[in-house]
Amino acid sequence: MIEIKKPTLKEVGAMRNLLRPEVERGVILERTADEIANAIRSYNVAWEEGEIVGFCALHIHSPSLAEIRSLIVKESHRGRGIATSIIEVSLKEALGLGVKEVLVLTYQRTLFEKLGFVEVSKEAIPDHKIWADCIKCKYFPICEEIALIKRF
Template sequence: MQFEIIKPTLAHIPQMREIVSIEVRNGIILERSEDEMANAIRSYQLAVADSGEIAGFCALYIYSTSLAEIRSLVVREDYRGEGLGSKLVQRAIDEGKELGVKEILTLTYRASLFQRLGFAIIEKSFLPNHKIWADCIKCKHFPICDEIALIKTF
């Protein structure tokens, strides 16, 4: 099966929310409202199957001129094992490099995926405070975070 990585439109948001809903219910990914997703629509990358169906997506969130985060990485269960997670993350890395960020961080339960792409595990204490107070505080696991923090430096 072939997949194309594209930038989404606002019309993709309902299907994106449906795809991520299982991971949100399981506490793997933070829920984003339609308005939050619309506001950040330019940060997303979609993997689209030949059928036109969204197979997965992720976002590159910019914190500052030097730091970004890969977030909301999800691949539909029926499309897993096709390397889409790696392709989406690599596209986000490439975009971060093009924009000129110096570091990209992520919080994940799948550290090996990111390590294969050159990320190194770091202590969560190195995360910016605004990450914790803007995002982490919304998590059902807060303050007992069991995700792994990783960073890639250019």
């Protein structure tokens, strides 16, 4: 059974290990141990039988805008609705915080559209997002990810 909860700092290493293959493929940006630790309260982690099998972060950009980032599900656990569950918990958290919009940059359009996200122009993304994160990507500035927003 999958349980979604907040991680503690002792899980940072396991979270980085889960990210590593996707970072190497260029699908997810590298997050250092310090970056994950600094943002530990923004993560929602999926557990099964004592093992982390997925997670994502809800990063707050402003009083009205948040972003779902670093969504990952262990390859052997994909196709079981874990990503959807993690995203739904994060969206509920965003709504509870009073966020009006949640942004995502993703290759997984269908997953997010099923959850009410709609595509937006990348030009609509706040500049601080581009310069804080996207510039670190090996694909910058030629990015194949799709920008989607969910409005509450």
